[in-house]
Amino acid sequence: MPKLKTHRGAAKRFKVTGSGKIRRNKAFKSHILTKKSAKRKRGFRAGDLVHERDVAGVRKMLPYL
Known part of the structure; x- marks a missing residue:
């Protein structure tokens, strides 16, 4: 499986x-x-x-966080 890309905008925020x-x-x-x-x-x-309902979306953008 290939590496997942980090959402760079999210990584800065x-x-x-x-x-x-x-x-x-x-x-x-x-x-x-x-x-x-x-x-x-x-x-x-x-x-x-981050609100609990938004955590899953943020974690998806930041797979290595």
Whole structure:
């Protein structure tokens, strides 16, 4: 069976935690920031976990993660 290719875009966006969960960054923090409150922008800094329903799709894109 041939090697599986890693989805390069996904590889740059997701990391695995020590316990095996998949970590992601939050969206909406790159531009048009003047209308967003400081509290909201601080919230974007914190990472988040991929939802359990999306984990299978992410793992399929990242077979060697």
